[in-house]
Amino acid sequence: MPAHVIHDQLSTRLRALQPSVTLVISQLARKLTAEGRDIINMSSGELDFDTHEPIVRSAIAALHDGQTRYTDVGGTPALKAAIIAKFKRENQLTFTPRQIIASTGAKQIIFNALLATLEPEDEVTIPAPYWVSYPEMVRLTGAVPRYVEPGDQDDFKLTPARLEAALNANSRWLLINSPGNPSGALYNAQELRALGEVLATYPRVLVISDDIYEHIVYEGAFVSFATAVPSLAARTLTVNGVSKAYAMTGWRLGYAGGPEWLIDGLSLLQSQSTSCPSAIGQAGALAALNGPQALLPEWCGRLRQRRDVALSLLRQAPELKVATPPAAFYLFVDCRDLIGKRSRQAKQCMMTWRWPPIC
Structure with a gap:
C-alpha cells in the first residue's frame, strides 16, 4: 500500500494522525472491484443487507x-x-x-x-x-x-x-x-x-x-x-x-x-x-x-448462521484459535502460531511482490 503522506504545511496535530485503516482498505476494495477483480471486502463493519x-x-x-x-x-x-x-x-x-x-x-x-x-x-x-x-x-x-x-x-x-x-x-x-x-x-x-x-x-x-x-x-x-x-x-x-x-x-x-x-x-x-x-x-x-422492528431478529438469525459457518471453517486450521463471539458480526482470530511462517503459495507471492498482490 502506498505510504501515508502528510504535507508539512498541515498542523502538527494532524500530521500525527493516522488514517483509518478500515476506510483505506475499504476504498482499495471498492477500487479493485470497479476494475473487475473478485474482491471479498472484510474491512468495514457493514451489513450487506439493503436498508429495509x-x-x-x-x-x-x-x-x-x-x-x-x-x-x-x-x-x-x-x-x-x-x-x-x-x-x-x-x-x-x-x-x-x-x-x-x-x-x-x-x-x-x-x-x-x-x-x-x-x-x-x-x-x-x-x-x-x-x-x-x-x-x-x-x-x-x-x-x-x-x-x-x-x-x-x-x-x-x-x-x-x-x-x-x-x-x-x-x-x-x-x-x-x-x-x-x-x-x-x-x-x-x-x-x-x-x-x-x-x-x-x-x-x-x-x-x-x-x-x-x-x-x-x-x-x-x-x-x-x-x-x-x-x-x-x-x-x-x-x-x-x-x-x-x-x-x-x-x-x-x-x-x-x-x-x-x-x-x-x-x-x-x-x-x-x-x-x-x-x-x-x-x-x-x-x-x-x-417502524416495525421484526426485521432485527430476522437479520440477527441470518448473521448467527454466518458466524457459525465461519467458525467451523476457521477451526479446521489447527494454528488458528477463535472464541465464539456472543454478539456483533466479527471474529477475532488468534493467529500468533502462524506469525513468521510461509506457505508455498505465500512464498511465491512474496517472490513476485507487487501491490496489490496477486496470489
Whole structure:
C-alpha cells in the first residue's frame, strides 16, 4: 500500500494522525472491484443487507414533501421524540429533548464528546481490543489514550481490577463498547455494575457507552451501561445509531442521550462544524426507530448462521484459535502460531511482490 503522506504545511496535530485503516482498505476494495477483480471486502463493519424498503419509502416521501432544508442543530423534534421513545422502550432510560442529540453518525458524537471535554494531559481509558478510531480521536484532541489489555480468561472484557489499575488523577473518560468491535464481547449487568463500583470513587471520570451493535446479539442479553449503573447515568453518554442494526451506514445518522451540560456542549460544537445532520437521514432514522422492528431478529438469525459457518471453517486450521463471539458480526482470530511462517503459495507471492498482490 502506498505510504501515508502528510504535507508539512498541515498542523502538527494532524500530521500525527493516522488514517483509518478500515476506510483505506475499504476504498482499495471498492477500487479493485470497479476494475473487475473478485474482491471479498472484510474491512468495514457493514451489513450487506439493503436498508429495509419501508425506511427507503419514508425517506423518498420526505424528499417529495420538501424536507430538504436545515433542521435544528441536534435533530428535529420528531426524531428526538423517537430517540427518547427508543431509549425508554429498549433500555429503560429516561431522557428529555434537551438530553438528546442527533449527528452525522455515532462516530461524530464520540469525537465531539472527546473534543468538548478533554485537556492535553487528560487520559481516556480504552479496553483492548478496540475500534481503530478511538485512539486517533483521542490523540487529535491532544489528550492521551490509555489502553487496558485483557487477561487470558477475561473474554476480551475489562475487569474491575484492571480498570482500577488504569485510572489515575488524569483519567477523564472510560470508553465501553458492548457488544464490542472487533471482539464481539458482551458485558452483562453484573459486570457493568462492578465497573461502576470502581468508577464511583473517581468522580471526574465520564463514561461513553458505545452501543452501536446493540441489536446484534446471539447469546446472552444486551444491557446498556446507564441501565445497569443508574447511579452513574449523569456521567454517562449513551451513544447509538441506525447504521448497524438497520443497515443504514451510508445514511450517516447517529444519536446519543446524556446530561444536559454535555449535550449543550455537543450542540454548540456541532453548530460550528457540521450544523444539523442530513434532513433525509433524519427522516430515514425516524422511520427506522418508529417502524416495525421484526426485521432485527430476522437479520440477527441470518448473521448467527454466518458466524457459525465461519467458525467451523476457521477451526479446521489447527494454528488458528477463535472464541465464539456472543454478539456483533466479527471474529477475532488468534493467529500468533502462524506469525513468521510461509506457505508455498505465500512464498511465491512474496517472490513476485507487487501491490496489490496477486496470489
